[in-house]
Amino acid sequence: MAVRLARRAAEQPASPIRRLAPFAAEARRSGRHVFQLNIGQPDIPAPREVLERLQTFDQPNVAYGPSEGLPEFIEAVREYYDSLGLTYRTEELFATTGGSEALLFTLAAIADHGDDVLVFEPFYTNYSGFAAMVGVRTRPITTYAEDGYHLPDVGTIERQIGPKTRAILLCSPNNPTGTVYGDEELEAVGDVCRRHQLYLVADEVYREFTYDGAKHRSAATLEGLDRQIVLTDSLSKRVSLCGARVGWIASKNAEFMDAVLRFGQARLCPPTLGQHVGAVFNRIGGDYMASVVTEYERRRNLVFEALDAMPGVLVRRPQGAFYMCAKLPVDDAQKFAEFLLRDFEVDNETVMLAPADGFYATPGAGVDEARIAYVLNTDELARAMNVIRAALEAYPGTTRSG
Amino acid sequence: MAVRLARRAAEQPASPIRRLAPFAAEARRSGRHVFQLNIGQPDIPAPREVLERLQTFDQPNVAYGPSEGLPEFIEAVREYYDSLGLTYRTEELFATTGGSEALLFTLAAIADHGDDVLVFEPFYTNYSGFAAMVGVRTRPITTYAEDGYHLPDVGTIERQIGPKTRAILLCSPNNPTGTVYGDEELEAVGDVCRRHQLYLVADEVYREFTYDGAKHRSAATLEGLDRQIVLTDSLSKRVSLCGARVGWIASKNAEFMDAVLRFGQARLCPPTLGQHVGAVFNRIGGDYMASVVTEYERRRNLVFEALDAMPGVLVRRPQGAFYMCAKLPVDDAQKFAEFLLRDFEVDNETVMLAPADGFYATPGAGVDEARIAYVLNTDELARAMNVIRAALEAYPGTTRSG
Numbered sequence: 162m163a164v165r166l167a168r169r170a171a172e173q174p175a176s177p178i179r180r181l182a183p184f185a186a187e188a189r190r191s192g193r194h195v196f197q198l199n200i201g202q203p204d205i206p207a208p209r210e211v212l213e214r215l216q217t218f219d220q221p222n223v224a225y226g227p228s229e230g231l232p233e234f235i236e237a238v239r240e241y242y243d244s245l246g247l248t249y250r251t252e253e254l255f256a257t258t259g260g261s262e263a264l265l266f267t268l269a270a271i272a273d274h275g276d277d278v279l280v281f282e283p284f285y286t287n288y289s290g291f292a293a294m295v296g297v298r299t300r301p302i303t304t305y306a307e308d309g310y311h312l313p314d315v316g317t318i319e320r321q322i323g324p325k326t327r328a329i330l331l332c333s334p335n336n337p338t339g340t341v342y343g344d345e346e347l348e349a350v351g352d353v354c355r356r357h358q359l360y361l362v363a364d365e366v367y368r369e370f371t372y373d374g375a376k377h378r379s380a381a382t383l384e385g386l387d388r389q390i391v392l393t394d395s396l397s398k399r400v401s402l403c404g405a406r407v408g409w410i411a412s413k414n415a416e417f418m419d420a421v422l423r424f425g426q427a428r429l430c431p432p433t434l435g436q437h438v439g440a441v442f443n444r445i446g447g448d449y450m451a452s453v454v455t456e457y458e459r460r461r462n463l464v465f466e467a468l469d470a471m472p473g474v475l476v477r478r479p480q481g482a483f484y485m486c487a488k489l490p491v492d493d494a495q496k497f498a499e500f501l502l503r504d505f506e507v508d509n510e511t512v513m514l515a516p517a518d519g520f521y522a523t524p525g526a527g528v529d530e531a532r533i534a535y536v537l538n539t540d541e542l543a544r545a546m547n548v549i550r551a552a553l554e555a556y557p558g559t560t561r562s563g
Numbered sequence: 564m565a566v567r568l569a570r571r572a573a574e575q576p577a578s579p580i581r582r583l584a585p586f587a588a589e590a591r592r593s594g595r596h597v598f599q600l601n602i603g604q605p606d607i608p609a610p611r612e613v614l615e616r617l618q619t620f621d622q623p624n625v626a627y628g629p630s631e632g633l634p635e636f637i638e639a640v641r642e643y644y645d646s647l648g649l650t651y652r653t654e655e656l657f658a659t660t661g662g663s664e665a666l667l668f669t670l671a672a673i674a675d676h677g678d679d680v681l682v683f684e685p686f687y688t689n690y691s692g693f694a695a696m697v698g699v700r701t702r703p704i705t706t707y708a709e710d711g712y713h714l715p716d717v718g719t720i721e722r723q724i725g726p727k728t729r730a731i732l733l734c735s736p737n738n739p740t741g742t743v744y745g746d747e748e749l750e751a752v753g754d755v756c757r758r759h760q761l762y763l764v765a766d767e768v769y770r771e772f773t774y775d776g777a778k779h780r781s782a783a784t785l786e787g788l789d790r791q792i793v794l795t796d797s798l799s800k801r802v803s804l805c806g807a808r809v810g811w812i813a814s815k816n817a818e819f820m821d822a823v824l825r826f827g828q829a830r831l832c833p834p835t836l837g838q839h840v841g842a843v844f845n846r847i848g849g850d851y852m853a854s855v856v857t858e859y860e861r862r863r864n865l866v867f868e869a870l871d872a873m874p875g876v877l878v879r880r881p882q883g884a885f886y887m888c889a890k891l892p893v894d895d896a897q898k899f900a901e902f903l904l905r906d907f908e909v910d911n912e913t914v915m916l917a918p919a920d921g922f923y924a925t926p927g928a929g930v931d932e933a934r935i936a937y938v939l940n941t942d943e944l945a946r947a948m949n950v951i952r953a954a955l956e957a958y959p960g961t962t963r964s965g
Contacts, residue, residue: 164729164762164790164791164816166819166822167729168675169671169675170671170822171822173671176630202627204624206624207623215617215618215620216618218617221609221803222605222606222805223805223837224604225602225604225805226806227584258660258830258834259831269572269696270568270569270572271566274676276569290825290830291829294697294829295696295698358565359566401623402624403624404625404834404836405625405835406660414566420573423577423578426689427578427689427692428663428667429661430808432806432807432834433805433807434807434834434837434840435625435836
């Protein structure tokens with residue numbers, strides 16, 4: 162007899178974003194450059210105002226802050242929403258250790274062990290991780306590459322609601338697909354939540370990242386759902402502070418916020434340094450965001466056009482975030498990704514992709530899809546696309562005829 | 564019908580360390596100074612080397628680091644353990660968002676929903692919070708003020724082991740009691756874990772904080788328990804970086820560490836800034852820790868002697884950490900703590916205590932005890948003790964005869 166791990170540990174998925182890391186390390190050791198399109202780590206510099214804040218930390222030590230966040234950070238979030246036309250009071254905002262903790266606390270507060278939440282797949286893979294940690298099941302509703310990963314009709318959504326369904330999780334602009342849901346889709350999801358008394362957990366961390374003039378509408382604008390809507394949000398992508406681990410929860414449900422506070426008290430406080438640095442995020446110049454979005458739109462165009470031109474690749478032009486999913490003419494995107502890292506290079510360069518199967522909860526779904534994060538400059542992206550194009554020709558497991 | 568919260572939310576305890584915060588805020592609004600003895604937020608400055616690292620962050624943005632921690636931080640932890648005679652390899656260390664996350668991940672990995680872990684009460688209250696979040700029960704074994712909160716005999720411990728018991732949680736030097744367990748106690752707990760195939764989760768974040776020449780012995784020195792011992796650790800107290808949220812897990816059980824990695828991947832990475840700043844913690848001059856410990860010993864003496872001299876107060880001289888628990892001659896320490904904040908002052912100053920009932924899992928236990936964190940300078944502590952002494956005389960709910 163020996164100590165054993167919890168079943169929960171076996172059920173905890175490995176991250177498809179990070180599980181190829183050993184292969185990438187090996188590729189680097191063998192002297193190849195790896196374009197990292199697997200993870201949403203932007204190369205974009207943080208705004209000057211934010212980085213300068215690092216130098217202004219003048220405390221004798223790094224102390225605990227309030228569990229709900231530093232007052233100046235919460236005030237910055239409140240003002241930021243205000244500028245978007247979303248009105249939240251201080252006590253309706255709660256700072257978290259990144260969007261990750263916002264999702265973990267939200268799931269923990271609204272769903273018990275054995276309950277489930279609806280998610281549209283492919284979905285941000287770590288939803289599964291947070292859910293598994295607190296014993297909550299994700300119930301997938303599939304969206305399809307052919308439809309640009311837009312939502313299915315209301316009937317299809319409602320058929321998935323079971324007796325233990327507590328919420329719909331919605332991410333727009335979407336990670337991993339880049340899809341921005343339209344008014345009709347948002348209203349439809351709101352109606353379902355209203356009719357079935359479900360929480361609507363809206364992950365809107367890519368709110369500003371929209372292209373082709375598309376406008377993101379926040380779930381918080383839906384009428385009559387104040388008790389049901391929870392926004393999870395983060396500074397990570399907005400101002401390139403991924404590693405600062407600063408996010409938040411916004412909700413007008415006082416009882417829910419009280420539960421979140423108690424979860425938050427257990428971990429004492431979110432990171433003080435990240436909040437200190439991030440507390441000026443709402444005061445950065447408007448051109449910063451505009452130039453960032455212009456740059457991403459350029460990258461999106463390049464990557465979309467390159468992929469679209471590759472024989473056998475199916476991709477729709479996404480309108481937001483900085484990801485897209487593509488159906489590849491391969492037997493297995495995981496194997497193709499390993500092939501890229503182990504057996505392939507163009508001018509000593511190769512690419513790291515995130516196989517999309519890990520973004521699906523339905524077994525076997527997405528096996529020939531990959532997520533591409535266009536977080537490098539256009540020159541590097543062009544070379545990366547060239548690597549993928551050539552690799553698809555060389556890969557032995559191709560499904561392309563002829 | 565309306566949306567409802569998870570039962571888990573109702574079961575999540577409010578922190579006894581922080582639940583008096585509204586009363587303290589009110590006291591401050593009314594112009595009184597509040598000595599915060601409720602929370603382990605040291606006033607001690609961080610080492611110069613650590614604070615200076617803030618200025619050396621020269622990246623264009625704050626990027627995600629590896630899920631398992633920045634290599635330079637992990638290396639610092641490895642070297643630190645090495646200097647203590649504890650040998651860990653890089654892959655046996657995992658950086659976390661404070662000791663809090665180290666405990667959360669550890670519980671999640673070793674215990675399923677409905678399982679339980681043994682804890683000696685009074686215990687660090689947030690153990691309950693992390694356990695509740697992942698559906699694990701804490702099974703208390705009471706220790707007593709009269710015994711200086713030392714451990715009961717092996718039979719008493721073994722009687723508490725049930726079919727779903729997975730681990731013993733041990734904190735030494737102890738929060739909240741300040742007790743440092745001796746060799747015999749540690750060996751006895753190790754034997755129990757060996758015989759019953761339990762994990763031994765050792766929270767050793769106060770390792771260096773020992774007085775009267777007492778030496779802390781790490782659980783990691785116990786023989787033949789490599790697969791069962793998990794250390795949870797943190798920089799928070801050691802170098803006054805509480806708000807940086809940097810901690811770690813150390814374990815030689817590869818399967819356990821693999822599960823921890825998967826939990827960790829879901830939340831991407833621990834705070835980059837905190838790790839960057841903390842990565843020099845093992846290179847600070849030896850006098851820093853020595854002078855900090857000397858200062859705490861002086862404070863411990865002052866607080867212990869003051870409490871010991873108050874009629875009706877029961878307290879034993881603790882040998883570590885920077886807390887002590889005291890039995891007070893009051894009907895209810897929560898009410899007494901509220902009385903201090905609402906109705907009492909000496910020269911416009913009052914005290915915030917942590918009522919100890921929240922540090923017990925046994926209902927009704929600890930109702931007349933409080934935890935005192937001696938994290939202020941001796942002058943302030945002397946005034947705070949004077950407030951407590953006078954308040955015990957004025958408090959209407961006294962149980963002191965005569």
